[in-house]
Amino acid sequence: MFEFEVLGTDPSSAARVGRFHTPHGLVETPAFMPVGTCATIKGLTADQVKATGSQMILANTYHLLLRPGPQTVAALGGVHATMAWDGPILTDSGGYQVFSLADLRDISDEGVTFRSHIDGSRVELTPERAIAVQEALGADVIMQLDECPPHDAGRAVVAEAVRRSAAWAARCRAAQRRDDQALFAIQQGGVDPELRAESARRIVELDLPGYAIGGLSVGEGHDAMMRVLDAADGQFPRKKPRYLMGVGEPRDLLGAIARGVDLFDCVMPTRNGRNAMAYTWSGSLKLRNAAHAGDARPLEEDCPCLACRRYSRGTIRHLFMAREMLGPTLLSLHNLTFFARFTAAIRAAIAEGTFGEQTDRWLAALYGGKAR
Ligand SMILES: [Zn+2]
Structure with a gap:
């Protein structure tokens, strides 16, 4: 149901062209995914999004978990029907927004408990719940719950996030019930080469259908991002898709593609568009x-x-x-x-x-x- 084919490689870099097959169609890579935060690409109909040439879109689990709720999305026929998009969709795990948006109350090895930014209610997100929610939403690609430390976090905090995120990846894999969704694990490790290598080792062991690079584009700057990505081609299997989360600056895209990345998402094209750029x-x-x-x-x-x-x-x-x-x-x-x-x-x-x-x-x- 999921297959990633590398069709060609660049002679002078790790760049490759490929095809990622999903239950809702094909994605030619490298590809950029527009972000539909609340199950809508703001201001555009699904047909308009399709007409832009976009192949695969992203929806945010954190936002849909809080409103309208995964059971409501499921009752509407899943995230494809809700978004009126019959092509491939990826949902994130909600982790990134929990760490960036929510009033975070508690994080432990078990999971995170946070207050909804909408009504202040307490919500618990564990790796198992992140998978259950994403199975109710029904996207083609789903993401593990991970811990995203801020870019200025100390080494001990980043090391803890690496260890915890890898353990959560294994729990997400064990919790998965549907066989028509591809679960991607997420590398953490900040800008520390050793922690990045350790994170990659731990998640690649799980033999998942794809790997994401998380914790970048959080203020570290282009050069630091590229130094992290220099190691990516050697850290992740060549026959699986690699997804750099939250990156959309054209310069970063070019640098990441040269280092073997296949998939990207970012709010920048639409957010900047709404701001007249x-x-x-x-x-x-x-x-x-x-x-x-x-x-x-x-x-x-x-x-x-x-x-x-x-x-x-x-x-x-x-x-x-x-x-x-x-x-x-x-x-x-x-x-x-x-x-x-x-x-x-x-x-x-x-x-x-x-x-x-x-x-x-x-x-x-x-x-x-x-x-x-
Ligand atoms: Zn135009």
């Missing part, structure tokens, strides 16, 4: 800038998205200045289209053996100019 191949545009007011050009000449085909930069700026809801929708559409085209171009470059030189060209274009 458009990604383009020649750097980002800030649509509230007065310079765009009378500009009749599209965001990008060759972009096939609805925003670029039918609306000008000037119109989109006006929509944001007037606080019209169409502005965030148009830029979310455009930005997801940009990420889908960007990853498609990366796949093509890896397949052609030109990924290294193309990366240099893309980085110069993306980051060489000044903010517009």
Whole structure:
């Protein structure tokens, strides 16, 4: 039901193109997954998301656990029906939001108890509950519960999170009842090479269908992230998909793909879109800038998205200045289209053996100019 095929590799890096087969279809990798936090990609219909070229989307277990609740999602036909998305879906375990959003009361080897950020009620999340909730939601890929320490945590705290997360991965595997969901384990270890290696060793032993790299993009910076990822290709089996959680900056994507990562998710394209920022191949545009007011050009000449085909930069700026809801929708559409085209171009470059030189060209274009 799940199969990962490596179709080609880059001669000068660990980059690879592949195909990840899921019960709801195929994902060509490397791929970027838009985030539908509350079972919706904010401001877009599922058909609009599909039209951006996005292949697989993500929903947040923490948010769905609290509202509307896993049994309600199950009653609605599962997360695919709830999101009106018939393609592949990944749910996280809820762990990341418990550690970043909730008023955390207690963490032990058993699990975490936290207060809901919605109504203050006490909620317990154990590895077993994280799996039960994700089985009720019914995504194609589900994630283990892990402990995500803050990026400035001391070594002892990070080491404890590595040990605990690996033990929780084993409990998640033992708790899994459905056989139509692929469980991914998550590597922790902060920016410490030894702890990263230990974490990878412990979770790879479990022989799960995929591995995620967690605990990055939490403020450590690009160079520190890349130093951690330098070891990834040797730490994880080549025949399984690797997923770098929460990473969406184009520079980070390129660096991670060169180090053998296949899957990414991030709220940035949609969140930045809602904040009037458009990604383009020649750097980002800030649509509230007065310079765009009378500009009749599209965001990008060759972009096939609805925003670029039918609306000008000037119109989109006006929509944001007037606080019209169409502005965030148009830029979310455009930005997801940009990420889908960007990853498609990366796949093509890896397949052609030109990924290294193309990366240099893309980085110069993306980051060489000044903010517009
Ligand atoms: Zn566009």
